[in-house]
Structures are given as structure tokens and as C-alpha cells.
Amino acid sequence: MLPTTFGNPLWFSDDELQELRGTTLYRATELQKKSLLSLYESKVKDIVKKLLTLDGNSEIEVCFEDFLWANSVFWSRALNIPMPHSYVFPEMQDAQDICDPEADEKRSQIEQSDNLTKEGTCNPMTGDTVWVEGLVPGIDFCNHDLKPIATWEVDGTGLASGVPFSMYLISAAQSPLQIDQEIYISYGNKGNEELLYLYGFVIDDNTDDYLMVHYPAEAINTISFSESKNQLLEVQKAELRCLLPKTSLDNGFFPLNTQNGEENNKSKADQVCNYSWSGQRKMPSYVNKLVFPEKFMTTLRTIAMQEDELFKVSSMLEELAGPERERQLSDTDVQSAVWEVCGDSGALQLLVDLLRVKMMDLEESSGTEENDLDLLKKALIIDSHEDSKQCLSNLSPKENDSEEPKLMTRNKWSAIVYRRGQKQLTRLFLKEAEHALQLSLNEEEFTFPC
Structure with a gap:
């Protein structure tokens, strides 16, 4: 019943993995392989050998591929389950809990699940919830679909299923299910990066796709005034990376209309630091069209600061803290000072540079987005070497080589779908950033003329 191989990048051949070069997933896969190999060699290998010896099977040889298989079995099927804290950590529960004042009685209730369904006991799903994988x-055999015909729930009290903390499926179909009809559930609103990394599949033109943009932490130490900027970043609880959902483009300058129906742009004016010491720094006219998270923009403003801007920010913060530093500066204080002095142009220019570098990395090994689209149009997916030979024998020669179908494994097809989506999102968010940068420069020139 369990699969012998998987479609996630840990199981890609060397050639298939090369299709991911330049993507975030390529680097993540390399790091995960090294981490799992280290874990296997340092801990798992000896533990498994001892367990097999105790079980009388000392002659069985276990290798890293076996551990990799077990790891993939779990993470490709695991569900994120909400459970009450008292059930996951019963020994840590406070004996004075109002629902159950006696610690021994509470421990007994946890161990004897049938007591939890009796009248007079507190609902175990109330209080703190711990999410566990x-x-x-049964449920872990269900595949993912954008329009699932079933959902799953946790039966905290056992009233629905008869077993407390069990899980069960609820039909979401409008009509009775047919015999032999496959039951699909939803794994959540996940982009192709997460779907491929965990489950080994992708969705073409995935509306839940996203792009991760980050500023390398090691690069901060190479910029000018890195020590001072690091201190400011620490106070601001800076975020060096952000996820840019595809759906956020609907609220930008060039909407894609990926969402069903029109949604009002969520006002962002109250999310940015809009306090101005001088009164000259006005809220940008484009603020409600900016699709980039304010926390990340704050980080980029700080990193992009010039020497004179850093001096002005420091002066403002010293004035705010007082001569004896009687006031403790908050992250909001620092963010406000940085925004007052710097505005958006420096941060947006840095963001444009980051996105351009990302596009260069994506295209360096696999070409342009158009090249990927052409490959996908000609793709003929094969699942085995025998399929490959059969397809080749059935294909008729084409006069034009450009019309020839491209035989490829499903893993390679998934990699191309994923990387093409990353190139598309990089192009679209770069367009947003470049337009916002131009607007910012125009407004700052008008507000602060030379």
C-alpha cells in the first residue's frame, strides 16, 4: 500500500535536480539532504541497529535510502492536527485548572479516554491548542484537490465518532458519492514550492503560488556602516525575507484578477509608519497599491540608508530617547524615524535589484519563461524506461525539429512547471517594484526639491 518512491526533490535524479537550479527549492533540497544524511549517520543508524538486534533481526542491513524513504512517507502524508495542550503535554498541566482541580483526576481522564465524553467534564478542546504533525x-491516503469533496475534523469529545481526539471525514459533495469515486481533501492553500517540496507534485497555473524574496544575512556585514544598521535592524525585529503571494498582485498597479470577484483594496495607510517629525514626509499616494509587506520594506529602508540619512536617524532617536536615555526606544520609534528620513525610494531600488538578481539566477541555467512554456507545450510525460521506448517507437518523425515532442519524466515536468511559475512571479513583482520606484522618486523630488 505504501509507495516505494516519491516525487519530491529528495528523490530526483541528478539530471532532474539540475532543472531546479537557480530556484529557492534547489538550495533547500541540497541543505535538506545534507541535514538528513548527518542525522542518519550521527543518530538514526546506531539506534536502528540496536532496535533490530533487540528484535532478533541483527542480520538486516539498513541504509540511508531506507531512512529517506521513511522520512518521505511521514512528511508526504502528515497532517497538521490541532490538539489541546493538556492532551499533548498531560504532565505539564496545572493542578489548579478550573475545569479539573485535581491533577491525579486530570491525568486519569487523559489516560482513560471514555471519561472525556461523560457529562460534567470540561471540553478538552477549549484552552490552549497545540498543532502537531x-x-x-485512512485520511492520509487522500490526495489533494482544489475542489475537495471531503474535509476532515478532529473529534475532541468523541461525540461524533465515539473516540475522543479521533479524526473523521465529512463529505462536502453536493450529491451522493459514486462507488469507486476517489475522495479528495485539501492540503491547504499552498504554492508549488511547498507542494513539490513536501508532497512531490505541482499544480499548473497555481493561484496560491508565491515568491520568496530575501536579503542575505551574510551580506549585511559587507555594507557600509553595517554595525549601526545591524543595531537598528535588531531593535526593529527586522525580517530579512518575505513571501509574496500571487493573489496580492490583484491589489497592485497591474492586477491579474486571480481572485473570484473584485475585492476592495485593503487600506495600508495605517500599516506604515506615518508619523513625520518635520511634517514634510507625506503618506505616498501609491501606498494602497504597494504589494510588498511593510515589515520587509522597513528592513530594506534600513539597509539602503546612506551616511547622511543614518546620521539624521541617529539624531532623531537620540532626541527622542532624551539626554539621559530615560526613554526606551521601541521598534515603532525606529521604524518611524527611518521612514521619516528615507522614504521609499532607497528600499524600492534595493528591492528592484534583489528581484533582478533573482531573475538572473532563474534564467542562467534554464533560459527564459518563454523557453519553459515551449517545453511544457511539447512535453510528453513518461513514467518509466519502458514508456520511453514505446513512445519513441510510436512517434513519427517531424520535418521541423521544433515540433518534436519532448519526452520527460514527471519529476522533470514538475520542476519546469515550478520554475516557470517562479520566473513569472519574479517578472510580475519586478514590474510592480519598478513602477512603485518611479512613483516614489517623482513624489520625493516634488516634496524635497533640490
Whole structure:
């Protein structure tokens, strides 16, 4: 019943993995392989050998591929399950809990699940919830679909299923299910990066796709005034990376209309630091069209600061803290000072540079977005070497080589779909950033003329 191989990048051949070069997933896969190999060599290998010896099977040889298989079985099927804190950590529960004042009685209730369904006991799903990953037999065999015909729930009291903390499926279909009809559930609103990394599949033209942009932490130490900027970043609780959802483009300058129906742009004016010491720094006219998270923009403003801007920010903060530093500066204080002095142009220019570098990395090994689209149009997916030979024998020669179908494994097809989506999102967010940069420069020139 369990698969022997998987479609996530850990199981890609060397040639298939090369299709991911330049993407975030390529680097993540390399790091994960090294981490799992280290874990296997340092801990798992000896533990498994001892367990097999105790079980009388000392002659069985276990290798890293076996551990890789077990790891993939779990993470490709695990569900994120909400459970009450008292159930996950029963020994840590406070004995004075109002629902159950006696610690021994509470421990007994946890161990004897049937007591939890009796009248007079508190609902175990109330209070703190802990999310844990786990396998749920039956449900973990369900595949993902954008329009699932079933959902799953946790039965905290056991009233629905008869077993407390069990899980069960609820039909979401409008009509009765047919015999032999496959039951699909939703794994959540996940982009192709996460779907491929965890589950080994992608969705073409995935509306839940996203782009990750980050500023390398090691690069901060190479910029001018790195020590002072690091201090400011620390106070601001800076975020050096952000996720840019594809759906956020609907609220930008060039909407894609990926969402069903028109949604009002969520006002962002109250999310940015809009306090101005001088009164000259006005809220940008484009603020409600900016699709980039304010926390990340704050980080980029700080990194992009010039020497004179850093001096002005320091002066403002010293004035605010007082001569004896009687006031503790907050992250909002620092963010406000940085915004007052710097505005958006420096941050947006840095963001444009980051996105251009990302596009260069993506295109360096696999060409342009148009090249990927052409490959996908000609793709003929094969699942085995035998399929490859059969397809080749059935194909008729084409006069034009450009019309020849491209035989490829499903793993390679998934990699191309994913990287093409990353190139598309990089292009679209770069367009947004460049337009916002131009607007910012125009407004700052008008507000602060030379």
C-alpha cells in the first residue's frame, strides 16, 4: 500500500535536480539532504541497529535510502492536527485548572479516554491548542484537490465518532458519492514550492503560488556602516525575507484578477509608519497599491540608508530617547524615524535589484519563461524506461525539429512547471517594484526639491 518512491526533490535524479537550479527549492533540497544524511549517520543508524538486534533481526542491513524513504512517507502524508495542550503535554498541566482541580483526576481522564465524553467534564478542546504533525490512517491516503469533496475534523469529545481526539471525514459533495469515486481533501492553500517540496507534485497555473524574496544575512556585514544598521535592524525585529503571494498582485498597479470577484483594496495607510517629525514626509499616494509587506520594506529602508540619512536617524532617536536615555526606544520609534528620513525610494531600488538578481539566477541555467512554456507545450510525460521506448517507437518523425515532442519524466515536468511559475512571479513583482520606484522618486523630488 505504501509507495516505494516519491516525487519530491529528495528523490530526483541528478539530471532532474539540475532543472531546479537557480530556484529557492534547489538550495533547500541540497541543505535538506545534507541535514538528513548527518542525522542518519550521527543518530538514526546506531539506534536502528540496536532496535533490530533487540528484535532478533541483527542480520538486516539498513541504509540511508531506507531512512529517506521513511522520512518521505511521514512528511508526504502528515497532517497538521490541532490538539489541546493538556492532551499533548498531560504532565505539564496545572493542578489548579478550573475545569479539573485535581491533577491525579486530570491525568486519569487523559489516560482513560471514555471519561472525556461523560457529562460534567470540561471540553478538552477549549484552552490552549497545540498543532502537531501526525499520520492519520485512512485520511492520509487522500490526495489533494482544489475542489475537495471531503474535509476532515478532529473529534475532541468523541461525540461524533465515539473516540475522543479521533479524526473523521465529512463529505462536502453536493450529491451522493459514486462507488469507486476517489475522495479528495485539501492540503491547504499552498504554492508549488511547498507542494513539490513536501508532497512531490505541482499544480499548473497555481493561484496560491508565491515568491520568496530575501536579503542575505551574510551580506549585511559587507555594507557600509553595517554595525549601526545591524543595531537598528535588531531593535526593529527586522525580517530579512518575505513571501509574496500571487493573489496580492490583484491589489497592485497591474492586477491579474486571480481572485473570484473584485475585492476592495485593503487600506495600508495605517500599516506604515506615518508619523513625520518635520511634517514634510507625506503618506505616498501609491501606498494602497504597494504589494510588498511593510515589515520587509522597513528592513530594506534600513539597509539602503546612506551616511547622511543614518546620521539624521541617529539624531532623531537620540532626541527622542532624551539626554539621559530615560526613554526606551521601541521598534515603532525606529521604524518611524527611518521612514521619516528615507522614504521609499532607497528600499524600492534595493528591492528592484534583489528581484533582478533573482531573475538572473532563474534564467542562467534554464533560459527564459518563454523557453519553459515551449517545453511544457511539447512535453510528453513518461513514467518509466519502458514508456520511453514505446513512445519513441510510436512517434513519427517531424520535418521541423521544433515540433518534436519532448519526452520527460514527471519529476522533470514538475520542476519546469515550478520554475516557470517562479520566473513569472519574479517578472510580475519586478514590474510592480519598478513602477512603485518611479512613483516614489517623482513624489520625493516634488516634496524635497533640490
